[in-house]
Amino acid sequence: MKPPYAWDFHSDQPYQLKDRPLKRRLRKAQRASLVKTALSGLLWLPLALLAMPFLRRHPIDAPHFAGLIVDPLRAPDATLEALPSLDVEELLIRVKLWERSELDAIVSFVRQLEGKRLFFVLMQDREHIEDAALRKETLEQTFTALAPFGNRFQIGTTLNRAKWGFASVNEYLDFFKTAQQLRDDAFPELQLIGPGVIDFEYHFAAHALFNLRGVRFDAVNALLYVDRRGAPENTQAGCDLPCKINFLSSLTMLSPRAKRPLYLTETNWPLTGTAPYAPTSEKECVDEETYASYMVRYYLLALATQQVATVYWHQLAAPGYGLVDTRDGWRERPAFHAFKTMTSLLKEARHIALQQRRERFEMVLQRPDGLLRIFWTNDEAYTQHFAEPRRFIGRDGRTFTTDALAVSGAPVYLIEKDEA
Template structure:
């Protein structure tokens, strides 16, 4: 990223946490949007519950190198090494972020994409904190990015973590505004696929709001940033019943019932932050929310195995290749050290997608 705004943390690759005094104050718009979230969930609850209970696992007939995805990022120092590692891993599906505010550096992103002529790309277009108030600028930025990269990609994931204020959206309605603005570009770019929802973590009320509404947009797939690291392993539960499998079950039920999305569920981001890696780790760094390298590798395998066995998920992307706080490769000592999770992902791509033994610890 060439042009980093002052609110961007280059170590953890996300906006800095906002101070309470800097957060926008709630107003009537927030209250009205919250009422829509509540209303849509009350209306949808019977159908969602029915779909959730009747949904059966159907192990996916998807090749590992189609199912497994990996996020990569341009860095002049490591671009050649990234190409070599992607080839060594055998990963075919890559995801690259392009910030909407960095369109002046688009040539650098295009150059990076062209280093991987044999790979398929999803491009995640990041919103800025100004995007929701300058929708015409946002729309033009997205149009410019698609025009510059469409020879390398045809799938664009719109927005990121739209349910986190630090990313720019005060409420879900503003996230829908971003999606509507991009929908208007379809006529200029026939054949382009758009992914959305873009809800991070397990927040089903907000997920349903982005998947069932009467705004003017259509998603070619539901992009969910489904992190489960706060529950430790993929077998850890939230609200007593929602381990990873049941979270995926609910996400799939909602996707199937959506009036705004095709019935395709993509996990576009997940990982486990690592112990003692501040400032690179994106969370507090406390042991309750971070793991050691061996545990990260074990959980990575379990996540992919569980998701693949359900048959409900089209693809899962690990965020990301090079980052000592949560990635597969540590670069802090002036060289690239492949961590255990690197080799775990390689094993998965080579076909180790069977479920782990029953009775594993959560």
């Protein structure tokens, strides 16, 4: 990245763009696109809201539902050693287009991920947005290097944040179209995915998904963070996490420019006391126990919608928000074990129902060996009584037996095996 844009290696994102005159110039130059974004939201968001009751549920391939982002340049040896224990099949790799010198190291890393399904996110800088020739050259080099390992590429990311380089949706569409033309000419096997809107700002997604520039999305993605609202069950403008997912799926259903599946390619909660590694202010941060519970509940709520093919957690190793803290070696947080437990239990499960009574939740899934029931609450803890003692699996994989289950914010699993 070139000034005034700069990358924050602590939180793995660009620093805030503080050059206000530059931002004003960019907004002025992109006024027509900004107006289109506003009008697209006014037109398409109400229609998508009305269409939500008519959404069709889609079968979810359980082994590929829970995905994880891994950094090939941060503790690669420890990462490769940890992945077998997690038994996760879907991995996402973020690739910085402005760091072409690191491409060989990325290729060396992904060569060792045999048997994993890989998803690549190509992250832009302002130079690649402004220089079409450079953009085409770098994309061609990146496709050539990485296409042998996976055919899914998210083109660009976070188009609705100035610090990431895009000044408008039209700039993003021009960026994407370069990749689309290159794919059509030389890489027909690739799937190009977008638009990569972050947070619940779907007017940007509406502009991209109903564009008039010939851009077509082979699948749709979003970076659907809900951390500023606290728990994933909490609402924003009356919309909780399942509502936000269904809303985006409804937009996708209506769009003539987009296909399924729908991917959530980035989400997490920042961790308290980890500044400067936390990607947000301390206000949004949570402790490690809360983080682990929120993470599992996010996955369960997303699965219940039957709209999302894969949710990719950001990420395995990161001091401010990862399953592992790398500040002093390699420390597995509670979320590491919660993720491992969740993926092992959901891998062969098929969703049946999510029951909610106020802020008390029970999810029911079918496994080959019987029913899987999952309990949690987004309110005060309560006790659920059973006629006889049952063997439960705690959020982090520990087993215990009781006939009076204390239900809290940490999900608890119960397998009711079929009798032979």
